[in-house]
């Protein structure tokens with residue numbers, strides 16, 4: 528039996544508790560949607576204001592004179608992101624979005640040849656990844672029905688590594704998978720998958736949308752070929768914040784499939800030559816002018832990740848999701864809820880996946896009670912207790928409110944259908 532006293536004690540001993548004050552949290556609201564859009568921190572706000580000040584003060588000279596010179600900001604952010612990836616910095620660049628970065632990496636490294644044309648993916652991945660993959664196949668005049676292998680899920684929520692491995696054959700060019708599945712929160716074994724894929728000469732590309740900032744990675748050690756991610760989820764860069772990509776050193780030097788002037792070697796960029804000399808590092812996979820105002824907030828946010836350490840963040844995150852599951856078990860057993868994320872620490876990302884037939888209206892009731900959850904059609908309630916700004920008591924409180932809603936049938940006064948954005 529876990530009590531309010533227990534969770535308050537854990538909060539007292541929480542080594543990351545000070546960070547809650549760094550974020551803008553609304554009174555009487557518990558935010559459980561940091562896996563869709565992370566909250567604004569004071570440091571991100573200051574970093575954005577700094578960029579505006581630099582613009583006001585320096586105009587065009589901001590490219591070299593800004594407090595964090597804009598011309599080098601993508602590389603600087605890549606360098607700051609690298610420790611979250613277990614990567615050395617020259618392989619990491621802040622640029623684009625997940626979808627555009629997927630297009631870039633597929634345009635560059637998916638070079639189907641006779642006998643090796645296929646891409647392994649999964650039927651549970653986020654639609655944008657699949658759209659990008661299929662459209663890149665179409666550009667090669669290949670039919671996705673024939674060349675795309677979507678690994679099926681046996682329970683509708685999770686994947687089995689052995690099913691994925693069983694499809695690795697010599698006709699597969701590339702593997703594109705999420706590190707953490709966006710609905711169930713399952714964390715795939717990236718190390719094993721990469722090792723097995725490489726035995727068959729298959730390139731490995733991971734989408735880290737739901738792991739970066741929540742789970743540590745060892746991309747270099749695992750010898751992953753490529754990765755993409757966004758920064759507006761666990762990394763708190765703000766709506767539309769610039770994303771990032773990783774290209775393993777052994778692939779650096781490959782001419783970008785989608786070239787632009789920011790793919791250039793920085794020394795040569797302003798020669799304005801019509802022959803591109805690409806950067807020798809991951810910067811080569813940038814295209815156009817970096818989105819400075821959408822990148823600046825990340826400077827402030829990453830500073831906190833570097834300070835706190837991703838290992839400590841993961842430790843607290845696992846304790847928070849474990850507490851969630853334990854309390855759901857303790858309090859909500861009889862109310863038609865099912866936990867669909869994997870229960871083991873090493874197979875779980877940063878959120879809890881709670882399934883209920885009336886999930887849509889339960890989420891609406893949660894909002895009316897000051898809890899911001901994340902609904903995914905048709906029956907999933909995602910709850911992300913983000914380590915930086917969630918206390919153990921917050922988790923306790925969310926479960927208490929959930930129980931009150933279903934016990935008193937408060938959700939019945941809402942329609943059981945999704946809103947336009949869910």
Ligand SMILES: *Cc1c(COP(=O)(O)O)cnc(C)c1O
Nearest residue numbers: 624625626653655709734736757
């Ligand atoms: C959030 C998310 C995206 C979004 O892609 P953008 O290009 O950043 O809009 C893509 N894939 C996955 C797996 C996601 O979770």
